[in-house]
Amino acid sequence: MTTDGLQITGLGKSFGGLRALDNVDLTVKPGEVHALLGQNGSGKSTLVKIMTGVYAPDPGAEMRLWGRKINLPLTAPHHHGIAVIHQDLGLVEDMTVLENLGVTSGYGARAIAPISFRRERATGRQLLKSVGLDIDLNKLIYELSPAERATLALARAQRLLQEHSEHFVFVLDEPTAYLSAEDSRRVVALMRDVADAGSAVIFISHRLQEVTAVADQITVLRDGKVADRFAGDEADQQRIIDAMLGRKLNAYYPNRTVPAPTASVLKVRGLTGRRVLSVDFEVAPGEIVGFAGLVGMGHEEIPYLIAGATPACGGSAMFDGIELLGQSARAIIDRSVSLVPGNRQRDGVWTDALARENLALLENRHQLALAPLRLSQERGSTLSAMQRFGVRPTEPDHRVGQFSGGNQQKIVLAKWMADSPRVLLLDEPTQGIDAGAKFDVLNMICDAAAKGTVVLVASGDYEQLANICHRVFIVRYGQLSAVLEGEHLTSANIARHAQGDLREAG
Amino acid sequence: MKSDSVGDPDASSIGQQPSLAADPPDLGRSAAPGGRGRRRSLKFAEQYGLLVILVLSFAVFSLLLPDTFATTGNIKAMINSQAIILLLAIAVTLPLRSGEFDLSIAGLMVVGAAITAQLTTSGYSFWIALLLVILLGLLVGLINGFLIVKVGINSFIATLGMSTALGGLAYAITNNSIVANVPEEVRAIARAEFLGFPAIVWIGWILVVIFWYVYERTPLGRYLLFVGGSPNSAKLAGLRVDRIRIGAFVACSLIAALSGILLAGNIGQLDPSVASQFLLQPFAAVFLGATAITVGRFNALGTLIALYLLTIFVTGLLLFGAQPWVSDVFNGVALVLAVTFARLAARLNGRA
Numbered sequence: 001m002t003t004d005g006l007q008i009t010g011l012g013k014s015f016g017g018l019r020a021l022d023n024v025d026l027t028v029k030p031g032e033v034h035a036l037l038g039q040n041g042s043g044k045s046t047l048v049k050i051m052t053g054v055y056a057p058d059p060g061a062e063m064r065l066w067g068r069k070i071n072l073p074l075t076a077p078h079h080h081g082i083a084v085i086h087q088d089l090g091l092v093e094d095m096t097v098l099e100n101l102g103v104t105s106g107y108g109a110r111a112i113a114p115i116s117f118r119r120e121r122a123t124g125r126q127l128l129k130s131v132g133l134d135i136d137l138n139k140l141i142y143e144l145s146p147a148e149r150a151t152l153a154l155a156r157a158q159r160l161l162q163e164h165s166e167h168f169v170f171v172l173d174e175p176t177a178y179l180s181a182e183d184s185r186r187v188v189a190l191m192r193d194v195a196d197a198g199s200a201v202i203f204i205s206h207r208l209q210e211v212t213a214v215a216d217q218i219t220v221l222r223d224g225k226v227a228d229r230f231a232g233d234e235a236d237q238q239r240i241i242d243a244m245l246g247r248k249l250n251a252y253y254p255n256r257t258v259p260a261p262t263a264s265v266l267k268v269r270g271l272t273g274r275r276v277l278s279v280d281f282e283v284a285p286g287e288i289v290g291f292a293g294l295v296g297m298g299h300e301e302i303p304y305l306i307a308g309a310t311p312a313c314g315g316s317a318m319f320d321g322i323e324l325l326g327q328s329a330r331a332i333i334d335r336s337v338s339l340v341p342g343n344r345q346r347d348g349v350w351t352d353a354l355a356r357e358n359l360a361l362l363e364n365r366h367q368l369a370l371a372p373l374r375l376s377q378e379r380g381s382t383l384s385a386m387q388r389f390g391v392r393p394t395e396p397d398h399r400v401g402q403f404s405g406g407n408q409q410k411i412v413l414a415k416w417m418a419d420s421p422r423v424l425l426l427d428e429p430t431q432g433i434d435a436g437a438k439f440d441v442l443n444m445i446c447d448a449a450a451k452g453t454v455v456l457v458a459s460g461d462y463e464q465l466a467n468i469c470h471r472v473f474i475v476r477y478g479q480l481s482a483v484l485e486g487e488h489l490t491s492a493n494i495a496r497h498a499q500g501d502l503r504e505a506g
Numbered sequence: 507m508k509s510d511s512v513g514d515p516d517a518s519s520i521g522q523q524p525s526l527a528a529d530p531p532d533l534g535r536s537a538a539p540g541g542r543g544r545r546r547s548l549k550f551a552e553q554y555g556l557l558v559i560l561v562l563s564f565a566v567f568s569l570l571l572p573d574t575f576a577t578t579g580n581i582k583a584m585i586n587s588q589a590i591i592l593l594l595a596i597a598v599t600l601p602l603r604s605g606e607f608d609l610s611i612a613g614l615m616v617v618g619a620a621i622t623a624q625l626t627t628s629g630y631s632f633w634i635a636l637l638l639v640i641l642l643g644l645l646v647g648l649i650n651g652f653l654i655v656k657v658g659i660n661s662f663i664a665t666l667g668m669s670t671a672l673g674g675l676a677y678a679i680t681n682n683s684i685v686a687n688v689p690e691e692v693r694a695i696a697r698a699e700f701l702g703f704p705a706i707v708w709i710g711w712i713l714v715v716i717f718w719y720v721y722e723r724t725p726l727g728r729y730l731l732f733v734g735g736s737p738n739s740a741k742l743a744g745l746r747v748d749r750i751r752i753g754a755f756v757a758c759s760l761i762a763a764l765s766g767i768l769l770a771g772n773i774g775q776l777d778p779s780v781a782s783q784f785l786l787q788p789f790a791a792v793f794l795g796a797t798a799i800t801v802g803r804f805n806a807l808g809t810l811i812a813l814y815l816l817t818i819f820v821t822g823l824l825l826f827g828a829q830p831w832v833s834d835v836f837n838g839v840a841l842v843l844a845v846t847f848a849r850l851a852a853r854l855n856g857r858a
Contacts, residue, residue, distance in 0.1 A: 309742055330744035339742060350736030352802070357728055361743045369726035372719075 005030040005200030006082075006169050007064040013046050013057050013224075020046040021057075022224045028200040028217070030167065033191055035203045035211045035232070038221035039244055039461070041432070044204055047221070048173055052077050052084050066167050081165030083157035087174045089149055091141045097152060098124050098137040104160050127155040131190065147183035150175050151190055168199040176205060178296040181477070188214045206294045206460075208237045208499045222246045241495040245463055253467035254443040257450040259286030266306075266423060266454050270315035271325075273298070273305045277478040278315065285422075288445070288455040290469035292462060292494050299475035300342070300458045303425035307339035308332050309347075319423060319454075333362065335423075338416040342427035342458075348412035349400045356382040356396035359415050389414040390440050406437025413444055423454045430464065442468055462491040462498070474498055552851060556798035556808065560815045567822035574825045584817045585707055590615075590769055592710035592813055595788035595795075596717050597761035599804045600754040602792060603721070605734030606654055606661035608755060611762040612784040613672030614646050616776075618766020620676045623685040623776040626692050635692075636767065643763030644756060646672070651752030669781075676778040686775040696771030706768045713761070717806035730754060731803060790816060790837045794844035802852060816840055 006028040013021040021043045028034040038044050049055045056073035063070045065080050074080065091100050101124045102115070124137050133151045141149060154170070161168045172191065176184040188210050195201045195216075205211055211218065215232040220243035228243035264282035271279040275298030283289050293299035304310040306317045308327055317324040324332060332339075341347035349358045359382040364373075382396040391403070391410045400408055409430070417424065429445060430438040446468060449455045459465050465472050466489055474482040474497040482497040484490075568576035594611050601608040618639045625635040646668065653664045696706040721727035732740040733750045741747050770776050794816070795808030819840075820833045 307742075328744070329742060330746075333744045341738075341742060346736070347738040347742055350732055350739055352735050353728075353731065357731075358739075361728070361732065361740075361745075364725040364728065365744060367725060369729065370720065370724050372723050373725060373728075375723075 004028070004064070005032070005066060005167065006202075007062075009062045011047070011050065011057055011061040011063075013043075013050060013055060019224050021050075024221070024224070024226055026219060026226075028169065028202055030198050030200050031195050032216045033195045033201045033203055033214050033232075035205065035215035035218045036221065037205070037208075037211065037218060037240060037244060038227075042221040042244070043224040044221055045173075046224075048084060048171055048204070050074075051082060051171060065169070078160050079164045080169075081161050081167050082169045082171070083161055084171040084173060085150075085153050085157055085175060087177050089153040089175075091149055091153060091156075093142045094140055096138050096140055097128075097135060097144075100141060100152065101127060101137075101156050101159060104156060123159070127159055128152075130158065131155045132193070145183060146179045147186040150179075150183075150187045154190065154194065169202070170194060170199055171202040171204070173204045174206065174295065175203075176207060176210060177294070184210060208240055211235075211240070212237065220244055237496065237499055238492075241492055241499075245491050245495065253464075254439070254446045256288070256446060256468060256470065257286070259284060259449070259470065262286075265320055267318045268306065268315070269318075271302070271305055271312060271317060272314040273301045273310060273312055275301050275478050276305070276475065279475075279478075279480055281473060281480065283454045283456065285452040285454055286449050287471070288449045288457065288469045290465035290472035291456065291458040291475055292460070292465055292472055293475035293498050295460065297475050297498075298478040299473075300427060302475075303339055303427050303456055303458050304341075306423075306456070307337060307425050309339055309341070330365065333365070336419070336421050337423040337425065338419075338421035339425045340412055340416050340427065340429060342431060344409055344412045349408065349415065351401035351408070352399060354397055355386065355391070355400055355403070355411055358400055358411060359385055359396070359418070362415060362419065385414045385418045386411070389417075389444060404437075406433035406441075409433050409437065409441060410444075413441060417444065417448060420451065421448070421453060424448055424456070426455070426457045426459075428459050428461075429457060430459075430461065462494040466491040466494055476500055552797075552801045553799055556794070556811050556815060560811055560818065563815065563818050563822070567818060567825075571822065571825050575822055580821070580825075582702070584814075584821050586704060588813055588817050589704070589706040589710050590765060590772070590784065591787045591791065592810065593706075593713065593765040593768070594762060594784060595791040595809050595813060596710070596713045596806060597758045597765070598788050599717065599721075599792055599806065599809060600730070600758040601661070601751075602804045603727075603730040603734055604751045604754040605737070606751065606755070607665060608650065608758050609662065609665040609785065610646065610650060610668035610672060611758065611788065612781045613669040613676070614643070614759055614762040615766045615769060615784065616676045616778060616781040617672045617679065618642060618763040619770040619776045620679040620685070620766070620778055622692060622767045622770040623688050624679050626689050626770075627685055627687055632689075632691055639763050639767055640760065643760035646763070647756030647759030648752070650759065651755035654755070655748050655751045669785075673778075673781050676781065680776065680778045682778070684775055684777045688770050688774050688776070692767065692771040693774050694771070696768040704772070706772050709768065711810075714806045714810050721803075721805055722800065786834075786841065787813075787816070787837055790841035790844065793841055793848070797844060797847050797851060802848065812844070 008026040011024040053074035219229045220227045266283040291299040305312045389410045471485040622635045653659045654661045698705045791813035794812035798808035
C-alpha cells in the first residue's frame with residue numbers, strides 16, 4: 001500500500017460513441033504540484049468533472065486517496081478532501097470576505113442556529129493568515145484584486161475540507177486565465193505554498209511558462225489518452241507542445257487558395273476593447289486571417305468588437321472606406337458583415353425554433369414586420385441552403401435542438417453565409433463538433449475566401465489556424481505580439497509565440 | 507458577453523427566460539428515419555388534443571345535462587361570460603411571447619373602465635373618455651416596458667406593483683363606490699348584437715384572428731418569439747430587442763385599457779373591486795392554450811380553445827350543483843396542470 005495522495009487508474013469515459021477519456025492513469029503525491037495539460041477537447045474537463053462527481057466514469061476505473069479506495073462515482077468530493085477551484089472562483093461579488101468564507105460551510109452553525117460572529121471572525125482571520133492574505137474581513141469581493149480573490153477562494157476551500165479530512169487535494173482549473181502576469185505569479189506562488197504544506201495540487205493551465213515554473217510533474221492529455229508524462233525539471237515548452245498537438249493521423253484540411261494580391265479592404269486602427277489594446281491590422285479580400293492566443297489574452301474579442309456585438313472602447317475599423325464601429329447590428333449586417341459567434345446555442349441560433357425560422361431570420365428584415373411571410377418560398381430557400389451547407393437531416397421543419405452539434409453549427413454558418421457576406425468574422429468555428437463536420441465547416445470557410453470574402457478567425461486550435469489561414473496574429477496581453485505567415489506559419493510556432501517564447505521552432 | 511463561452515468546449519449556457527418549459531438545449535441526436543408516421547400522429551394529437559377534449563367535454567356535458575347545459579341560452583351565456591377574459595388573454599400573449607409577464611392587465615382594465623364610467627356618467631363626452639383611456643394604456647405600457655426592459659426589474663415584480671397601484675387608483679376615480687347607470691351610448695359599444703352575439707364577443711374573436719395572423723404569418727410574430735427565447739441571437743441578427751419588448755408591453759396595455767370601456771359598457775356599471783376576478787383566468791387560458799395548435803408557444807387559437815374548454819368544465823360542474831368556489835379551484839388547478847403538461851410534452855419531445 002502506498003501513501004500516494006491521489007491515485008487514479010484505468011479511468012475511461014464515453015459519451016455515446018465518443019471516447020472522452022481512455023484508460024487514463026494519474027498519480028499526484030502530497031506536496032506535489034501536478035500540471036494537467038492538453039488542448040481544448042483533450043479530456044481535461046471531463047477528468048475534472050469525474051473528480052467532482054458530475055460524471056460517473058465507465059466501469060473499471062479505480063480511485064484511491066491516501067491509499068484508501070474511493071467508491072465511484074464520487075458523491076460529496078469535499079468529504080474526501082477534494083476541492084476544485086474553477087476559473088470563476090464562485091465568490092459572491094457584493095458580499096464581504098467574511099461572508100464568502102462562511103457560505104460553503106454554513107457559517108459554522110446549523111441551519112437555523114444563530115451564527116457566532118465572533119467565532120466566524122476568528123476563523124476567518126486564521127484562514128487568511130494561513131494563506132498569507134492580509135485583508136480586511138469586511139471588504140467586499142469586488143474591491144479585491146484578482147490574485148486576492150483567487151487566494152480567498154483557496155482559503156475558503158481549505159475551510160470546507162478541514163471539516164471532513166486531514167489530507168487535501170486541490171484542483172485549480174485555469175486559475176490564472178484572466179489574470180495579469182503579476183497576479184498570475186502570485187497565484188502560482190500560492191500554489192507552491194499549498195503543496196509545500198502537504199497537499200496534492202492539480203494545476204490546469206494553458207500558460208506553459210507558469211507550468212514549467214511551478215510543476216513537479218506534468219501529464220499531457222490528447223484525445224482522451226495520456227500523451228506524455230514527465231517530471232517538471234525535464235520539461236521544456238517544445239516537448240509539451242509536441243505532446244499536446246501530437247500528430248493527428250486523419251487530420252485533413254481543405255486546400256487554401258492563394259488570394260490575388262490586392263489592396264486591403266478592411267483596415268483596423270487602434271482597436272480597443274476590454275482586453276485588446278490599440279490593435280492595428282489590414283486584411284485583403286480572399287484572405288483568411290487568424291487570431292490566436294492563450295485564453296483571456298484578448299484574441300477572442302476581436303471578431304465581436306468589429307461586428308459591434310461587444311462595444312469597442314476606441315479605434316476604427318474601416319471596410320471599403322466606411323466605419324463599422326459604433327454601427328447598429330442591423331447596419332453591420334446590411335454592409336454584408338457576418339459574425340459567427342462561438343457559443344452557438346446562446347448566440348448563434350435559438351435551439352427551440354425550427355431550422356427554417358432560424359435560417360430565415362436575417363432574410364425577414366427585407367420585408368415589413370407585419371407583411372405576410374411567404375412560407376412556401378421560405379421552405380424552398382432554407383431547404384436549398386441546408387443542402388448547400390450539407391445539413392443532415394435536410395428538414396427545415398425540425399427544431400434546431402434536434403440536430404447534432406456539427407449540424408447545428410452548419411445551420412449557424414448557413415444562416416450567416418447564405419447571403420455571401422463580404423466580411424466573415426468567426427469565433428471558434430469548429431468548437432465541439434466531430435471531425436467530419438469540422439472538415440465541412442472549414443471547407444465552407446475556405447470556399448467563401450476563394451470567392452473574395454475577408455475572413456477573420458479567432459481560435460485556440462493552433463493546428464487548424466496553421467492549416468487554413470494565410471496569416472496568423474498572436475495576441476498577448478491585449479496586443480499583437482507577432483504575425484506568422486508562409487513557412488513560419490506552423491502550429492508549433494503559433495503555440496510558442498502564444499506562450500511568449502520568441503525562439504522559432506525548428 | 508463572451509467570457510463564459512471560451513475555453514471549455516462543452517460549456518453551454520442556458521437562457522433565463524420564463525419560458526413554458528425551461529429546457530436546456532440538448533446536443534440533439536437527429537430523429538430516427540423510421541417511425542415518421544407515428545411521429546406525425548403524435549404531432550397531430552399534440553396539436554389538436556385540446557380541441558378534441560373541448561368537443562368531447564361539450565358532448566359529455568350535453569348528454570348528461572340536456573335541459574340545462576345543451577341549450578342555446580347556456581351556450582351564449584358561456585361565450586358572453588368569457589368575452590372580457592378573452593380580450594385580456596390575447597393581450598397578455600404579447601409580453602409572454604417576448605419572455606415577460608404582465609400582471610397589471612386586470613388592474614389597468616378596471617382603471618380604464620372607471621375613467622369611462624365616471625366621465626360619461628358625469629356628462630363628459632365619450633370621446634374624451636376614449637382619449638384618456640388610450641393615453642392611460644400607452645403610459646402604463648411605457649412605464650412597464652421602461653422598468654422591465656431598460657431598468658431591468660423582474661417583470662413579475664414590476665407589474666405586480668403596477669397592478670396594485672392601479673387597483674387603488676380605480677377606487678380613487680370612483681370615490682370608493684360603484685358607478686352605476688353608464689349611458690346607453692357606451693353600453694351599445696359592448697352590447698350591439700350581430701348574428702346573435704354582442705359586439706364584445708365579436709371584438710374578441712376578431713382579435714384572435716388578427717393575432718393568429720401576426721403570430722403565425724408575419725415576421726413580427728417570430729421576432730417576439732426570438733426576443734423571448736434567444737435574446738442574444740436575436741440581437742446579433744439585428745433585431746431591435748429592447749424596442750420589440752417595450753412595444754409588446756405597450757400594445758398589451760393598450761388592449762387592456764380599451765377593454766375597460768367594453769367592461770363598463772357590458773355591465774352598465776362599474777364596481778372598482780372587480781379587478782381580482784380577471785387576473786388568473788387569462789393566464790390559465792394562455793398557458794393551457796400553449797399546449798395546443800403551435801405547441802410550446804403562446805398562441806391565439808390555442809388560447810381561444812383553452813378558454814372555452816375551461817368555461818365548459820366550470821359551467822358544467824356548476825350546473826351539476828357544485829358550489830361557486832369550484833370555479834376558482836378549477837381555474838387555479840388548470841393553470842398549474844397546463845404548465846405541467848407543457849413540461850411533460852417538452853420532455854417527451856426530448857427538449858428537456
